[in-house]
Amino acid sequence: MIDIEIEDAAWSEALADAEGLVRAAAEATLACEGADGEGVTLLLTDDESVRELNARFRQKDSPTNVLSFPAPHNPERHLGDVALAYGVCAREAREQGKSLEHHLQHLVAHGVLHLLGYDHMTDGEAEAMEGLERIVLAGLGVPDPYAAGEGDHDRPRPFE
Structure with a gap:
């Protein structure tokens, strides 16, 4: 089950089908990993809420x-929760020359892959995770976010 909570109206104002975009990206990511029956909660919120979570749980x-x-x-097969900050995401999309729709779907795939146990602490982990992101995004019709010429950087690493 995929639960989507839109806490910041800016998401819906900027993207008429924000919920549909998020659902499609989450479903595609879970299917790519054979985890179709797993549950996730995705929170579309604001920068301040994400700042508070980041400070509380990551000391940043x-x-x-x-x-x-x-x-x-857990017996409910809930993998976990993903929170996305509107202001940061919108700014990154502009700076990287990407549509907000595509950037949002990339970040959802990235967040869900973390719930599935993927990480990017080493180059090898990053390459594996980026490869899966590319597969998921290609299935959604989203250009490769890591391709040379996409945005203003050769190999974006927008994730900490």
Whole structure:
């Protein structure tokens, strides 16, 4: 089950089908990993809410684009929660020359992959995770966010 909560109206104002975009990206990511029956909650919120979460759980007192909170193993098969900050995401999309729709779907895929146990702390982990992101996004019709010429950087690493 995929639960989507839109806490910041800016998401809906900027993207008429924000919920549909998020659902499609989450479903595609789960399907890519054979986790179709797993549950996730996705929160579309504001920078301040994400800043508070980042400070509380990561000791970083600043907003970030996406945060993932894996759940412990449970009978409900809930993988965890993902929070996305509107202001950070919108600014990154502009700066990188991407549509907000595509950037949002990329960040959702990224966050859900974290819930599935992927990380990017080493180059090898990052390459594996980016490869899965590319597969998911291609299936959604989203250009490769890591391709040379996309935005203003060769290999974006917008995730901390």
